Amino acid sequence: MLTLDQATYDAIVAHAKRDHPDEACGIVAGPEGSDRPERYVEMVNAAGSPTFYEFDSTDLFQLYKEMDANGEEPVVVYHSHTATEAYPSRTDIGLASEPNAHYVLVSTREHGNNEGPVEFRSYRIVDGEVTEEEVTVVPELSAR
Amino acid sequence: MAIEVRIPTILRTYTGGEKAVTADGASLSALIDDLEAGHPGIKDRLIDNGDLRRFVNVYINDEDVRFIGGLEATLKDGDQVVVLPAVAGGAV
Numbered sequence: 001m002l003t004l005d006q007a008t009y010d011a012i013v014a015h016a017k018r019d020h021p022d023e024a025c026g027i028v029a030g031p032e033g034s035d036r037p038e039r040y041v042e043m044v045n046a047a048g049s050p051t052f053y054e055f056d057s058t059d060l061f062q063l064y065k066e067m068d069a070n071g072e073e074p075v076v077v078y079h080s081h082t083a084t085e086a087y088p089s090r091t092d093i094g095l096a097s098e099p100n101a102h103y104v105l106v107s108t109r110e111h112g113n114n115e116g117p118v119e120f121r122s123y124r125i126v127d128g129e130v131t132e133e134e135v136t137v138v139p140e141l142s143a144r
Numbered sequence: 145m146a147i148e149v150r151i152p153t154i155l156r157t158y159t160g161g162e163k164a165v166t167a168d169g170a171s172l173s174a175l176i177d178d179l180e181a182g183h184p185g186i187k188d189r190l191i192d193n194g195d196l197r198r199f200v201n202v203y204i205n206d207e208d209v210r211f212i213g214g215l216e217a218t219l220k221d222g223d224q225v226v227v228l229p230a231v232a233g234g235a236v
Binding site for chain 2: 079
């Protein structure tokens, strides 16, 4: 199960809506092994595409360096699908390389840049195996 | 010559869980061969058809090797190499 605080959930949805029709992407970092998505980091989609996303390689390096220094790991890796459902594509599955992360997919196909609900789903992707999990949004993460 | 190589989570099955290992080599290509000698199987995860895999990023001292010669990039004692899988995907 993925437990997210409301502000982080809202930030991911807002990012997806803002970048529509291109795919939006980013992570939520948290202390290693904690499974707590605490630090929201929006990334630039270097592919700038409605059907593909990729973190810029220099940004990626900086991000991992920062997480390393903070003792963090990517707890959530999120991206949007803008014309299809919020389910990992074959590309998503093939390229998933964080076995400990929750892969969040948001679909903006229904309302695009406008107000309105989005599909917001979360998965584990390990060795090509996709397992959907429940998403619980709480006002704030419980104290550590 | 000792070069520290930082290994991403997904490849730590090849390094017995180690986050970083040391290896030798005057070029990235030689370094990867040396890594393979100590951690069989890892080379295939980095290289495909004689070139770096499209969705694997390798950095030497903070620089993406694609900008400094790729597999031919040169290494010297004390350099740090970081391997990071691309974070990528998409609807298609």
